[in-house]
Amino acid sequence: MPRQLHELQDVHDLLDEIRLRPGIWVRGSSLQHLDSMLIGYRAAMSVHGVDEDFPFRAPGAVSPFDQWLCHRNGYESSLGWAIQIEREAEEAGTPAIELFFSLFDQYRADRREAAR
Known part of the structure; x- marks a missing residue:
């Protein structure tokens, strides 16, 4: 149920x-639009x-989510999570926003597991 x-x-x-x-x-x-929204959130x-706990862009540092995504994919990238996931979604023929939430769920599960 949506919240206020x-x-x-x-x-x-x-x-x-x-x-x-x-x-x-x-x-x-668009994940690039979502990324822009999150940059605004970080600025606020x-x-x-x-x-x-903010897993996205950190000023002057690679974000935890970007690090996790690069580790998952087995390579480093300077493109940022939004572009990486949009490209992966296009190759897989799946909506990028759906892939993002699937990956973000995996990221959160991995973080919870690591915290145990």
Whole structure:
């Protein structure tokens, strides 16, 4: 069931909402647009001094999600997660937004497993 923005706790909650209705949140279901949204989210975190687990772009560093994706794919890439996943989705003939959420679920599962 969709939640109101004030009910969301972090970027993971936001992404769970986007998953429910990606067409409302992300123009054309483009991962590059989603990446831009997440860059804005990160900027707002910095402006407001919010410290949370944020697996995407970190200023001056490779993001945890990018590192995980490169490890999963077995190669390094400077393209960033959005372009990498869009290319992989095109080759597989699957919608990129669906592949992103599938991969992000795997990433979160791997992080939970590593934390045990």
